[in-house]
Amino acid sequence: DGYQVDYVAAQHVDADLIVHYGPADLDADGPIDVRFVFGERDIDVDTLASAYSATFGAVELVVVVFALAYQHAAEPLARRLEHTGALVTTVNVDRCADEASVATAVAAPRSIFGRRLPRCVDDEQLGTLLYVGPDDQTLSNLAMLLPRAAVYRYHPQQRRLETRTCELRVRVP
Secondary structure: OOOOOOHHHHHHOOOOEEEEEOOOOOOOOOOOEEEEEOOOOOOOHHHHHHHHHHHOOOOOOEEEEEOHHHHHHHHHHHHHOOOOOEEEOEOOOEEOOOHHHHHHHHHOOOEEOOEEOOOOOOHHHOOEEEEEOOOOHHHHHHHHHOOOOEEEEEEOOOOEEEEOOOOOOOOOO
16 A cells, blocks of 8 residues: 555644545554545346355455555445455544544454454454455555465456465565
8 A cells, every 4th residue: 555644734724634645554553534545346246145155165264455446345245245254444534633533443353454343353364365455565565464364465457366375585685
Protein backbone atom coordinates (compact mmCIF):
# COMPACT_ATOMS: atom_id res chain seq x y z
CA ASP A 1 0.00 0.00 0.00
CA GLY A 2 2.77 2.38 1.02
CA TYR A 3 1.37 5.90 0.47
CA GLN A 4 1.24 8.06 3.59
CA VAL A 5 -1.65 10.33 4.50
CA ASP A 6 -0.10 13.80 4.73
CA TYR A 7 -1.21 14.86 8.20
CA VAL A 8 1.52 17.53 8.42
CA ALA A 9 0.38 19.39 5.28
CA ALA A 10 -3.24 19.16 6.46
CA GLN A 11 -2.30 20.70 9.80
CA HIS A 12 -0.53 23.58 8.03
CA VAL A 13 -3.80 24.56 6.34
CA ASP A 14 -5.82 23.91 9.52
CA ALA A 15 -7.84 21.12 7.88
CA ASP A 16 -10.69 19.38 9.72
CA LEU A 17 -10.76 16.37 7.40
CA ILE A 18 -8.49 14.63 4.90
CA VAL A 19 -9.87 12.75 1.90
CA HIS A 20 -7.16 10.39 0.66
CA TYR A 21 -7.58 8.92 -2.84
CA GLY A 22 -5.82 5.75 -3.95
CA PRO A 23 -3.44 3.38 -2.17
CA ALA A 24 -2.61 4.22 1.44
CA ASP A 25 -0.64 3.05 4.44
CA LEU A 26 -3.56 1.87 6.54
CA ASP A 27 -1.48 1.34 9.68
CA ALA A 28 -0.73 5.05 10.13
CA ASP A 29 -2.98 7.14 12.36
CA GLY A 30 -2.92 10.87 12.88
CA PRO A 31 -4.57 13.85 14.54
CA ILE A 32 -7.12 14.55 11.78
CA ASP A 33 -10.11 12.52 10.57
CA VAL A 34 -9.48 10.72 7.27
CA ARG A 35 -11.79 9.26 4.63
CA PHE A 36 -10.18 6.81 2.22
CA VAL A 37 -11.33 6.45 -1.39
CA PHE A 38 -9.73 3.42 -3.04
CA GLY A 39 -11.62 3.20 -6.30
CA GLU A 40 -13.35 0.00 -7.33
CA ARG A 41 -11.93 -2.40 -9.88
CA ASP A 42 -14.24 -5.02 -11.36
CA ILE A 43 -14.38 -8.38 -9.65
CA ASP A 44 -16.82 -11.27 -9.91
CA VAL A 45 -17.49 -12.32 -6.31
CA ASP A 46 -19.35 -15.48 -7.37
CA THR A 47 -16.34 -16.71 -9.35
CA LEU A 48 -13.99 -15.87 -6.48
CA ALA A 49 -16.23 -17.73 -4.00
CA SER A 50 -16.34 -20.76 -6.30
CA ALA A 51 -12.55 -20.74 -6.72
CA TYR A 52 -12.18 -20.49 -2.94
CA SER A 53 -14.53 -23.44 -2.33
CA ALA A 54 -12.76 -25.55 -4.96
CA THR A 55 -9.34 -24.87 -3.41
CA PHE A 56 -9.80 -24.84 0.36
CA GLY A 57 -11.47 -27.22 2.81
CA ALA A 58 -14.71 -26.14 4.45
CA VAL A 59 -13.11 -25.62 7.88
CA GLU A 60 -9.57 -24.64 6.88
CA LEU A 61 -8.65 -21.19 8.25
CA VAL A 62 -7.71 -18.92 5.35
CA VAL A 63 -6.90 -15.24 5.82
CA VAL A 64 -8.35 -13.40 2.81
CA VAL A 65 -6.77 -9.99 2.10
CA PHE A 66 -7.86 -7.72 -0.74
CA ALA A 67 -5.80 -5.24 -2.70
CA LEU A 68 -7.43 -1.90 -1.93
CA ALA A 69 -9.02 -1.51 -5.38
CA TYR A 70 -10.95 -4.76 -4.74
CA GLN A 71 -11.77 -4.10 -1.09
CA HIS A 72 -15.42 -3.34 -1.94
CA ALA A 73 -15.90 -7.08 -2.56
CA ALA A 74 -14.85 -8.10 0.97
CA GLU A 75 -18.28 -7.97 2.60
CA PRO A 76 -20.13 -9.78 -0.20
CA LEU A 77 -17.43 -12.49 -0.19
CA ALA A 78 -17.59 -12.81 3.61
CA ARG A 79 -21.35 -13.38 3.35
CA ARG A 80 -20.84 -16.04 0.67
CA LEU A 81 -18.18 -17.83 2.74
CA GLU A 82 -19.66 -17.36 6.22
CA HIS A 83 -19.90 -21.11 6.90
CA THR A 84 -16.28 -21.81 5.94
CA GLY A 85 -12.94 -21.08 7.61
CA ALA A 86 -12.47 -17.87 5.59
CA LEU A 87 -11.23 -14.93 7.66
CA VAL A 88 -12.09 -12.12 5.26
CA THR A 89 -10.35 -8.91 6.29
CA THR A 90 -12.05 -5.52 6.14
CA VAL A 91 -10.80 -1.93 5.99
CA ASN A 92 -12.16 1.03 7.91
CA VAL A 93 -12.48 3.76 5.25
CA ASP A 94 -13.64 6.36 7.80
CA ARG A 95 -10.86 6.98 10.28
CA CYS A 96 -11.63 9.25 13.26
CA ALA A 97 -8.99 11.00 15.31
CA ASP A 98 -10.95 11.24 18.57
CA GLU A 99 -10.09 9.20 21.67
CA ALA A 100 -13.26 7.05 21.56
CA SER A 101 -12.35 5.61 18.17
CA VAL A 102 -8.77 4.99 19.31
CA ALA A 103 -10.09 2.97 22.29
CA THR A 104 -12.37 1.01 19.95
CA ALA A 105 -9.47 0.29 17.59
CA VAL A 106 -7.35 -1.04 20.45
CA ALA A 107 -10.16 -3.39 21.55
CA ALA A 108 -10.82 -4.56 17.98
CA PRO A 109 -9.54 -7.93 16.72
CA ARG A 110 -6.09 -8.21 15.24
CA SER A 111 -5.20 -6.31 12.10
CA ILE A 112 -2.72 -6.99 9.30
CA PHE A 113 -1.46 -3.94 7.42
CA GLY A 114 -4.48 -1.95 8.54
CA ARG A 115 -6.95 -4.66 7.57
CA ARG A 116 -9.04 -6.10 10.40
CA LEU A 117 -9.59 -9.80 10.86
CA PRO A 118 -13.18 -10.71 11.77
CA ARG A 119 -11.99 -12.42 14.97
CA CYS A 120 -8.81 -12.92 16.97
CA VAL A 121 -6.56 -15.80 15.96
CA ASP A 122 -3.13 -17.01 17.05
CA ASP A 123 -0.10 -16.76 14.77
CA GLU A 124 -0.05 -20.55 14.49
CA GLN A 125 -3.56 -20.46 13.01
CA LEU A 126 -2.49 -18.10 10.21
CA GLY A 127 -1.25 -20.90 8.00
CA THR A 128 -2.91 -19.96 4.72
CA LEU A 129 -3.17 -16.57 3.02
CA LEU A 130 -5.31 -15.73 0.00
CA TYR A 131 -4.53 -12.36 -1.57
CA VAL A 132 -7.06 -10.94 -4.01
CA GLY A 133 -5.29 -8.65 -6.47
CA PRO A 134 -2.09 -8.27 -8.47
CA ASP A 135 1.30 -9.63 -7.48
CA ASP A 136 2.38 -6.39 -5.84
CA GLN A 137 4.32 -4.99 -2.88
CA THR A 138 1.42 -5.55 -0.48
CA LEU A 139 1.41 -9.25 -1.33
CA SER A 140 5.18 -9.44 -0.85
CA ASN A 141 4.89 -7.67 2.51
CA LEU A 142 2.13 -10.06 3.62
CA ALA A 143 4.23 -13.07 2.60
CA MET A 144 7.14 -11.76 4.67
CA LEU A 145 4.85 -11.02 7.64
CA LEU A 146 3.49 -14.60 7.51
CA PRO A 147 6.61 -16.55 6.43
CA ARG A 148 5.16 -19.97 7.31
CA ALA A 149 1.86 -19.39 5.52
CA ALA A 150 0.96 -21.06 2.26
CA VAL A 151 0.32 -18.11 -0.06
CA TYR A 152 -2.35 -18.09 -2.76
CA ARG A 153 -3.38 -15.29 -5.08
CA TYR A 154 -6.63 -14.72 -6.90
CA HIS A 155 -6.21 -12.64 -10.06
CA PRO A 156 -9.61 -10.94 -10.66
CA GLN A 157 -9.04 -10.20 -14.36
CA GLN A 158 -7.94 -13.74 -15.16
CA ARG A 159 -10.47 -15.23 -12.70
CA ARG A 160 -7.85 -17.68 -11.54
CA LEU A 161 -6.63 -18.76 -8.11
CA GLU A 162 -2.99 -19.82 -8.00
CA THR A 163 -0.26 -20.58 -5.51
CA ARG A 164 2.50 -18.07 -5.09
CA THR A 165 5.98 -19.18 -4.20
CA CYS A 166 8.26 -16.68 -2.54
CA GLU A 167 11.94 -16.86 -3.21
CA LEU A 168 14.45 -14.92 -1.18
CA ARG A 169 17.58 -14.32 -3.18
CA VAL A 170 20.81 -13.49 -1.42
CA ARG A 171 23.59 -11.94 -3.42
CA VAL A 172 26.97 -13.32 -2.43
CA PRO A 173 29.94 -11.02 -3.17
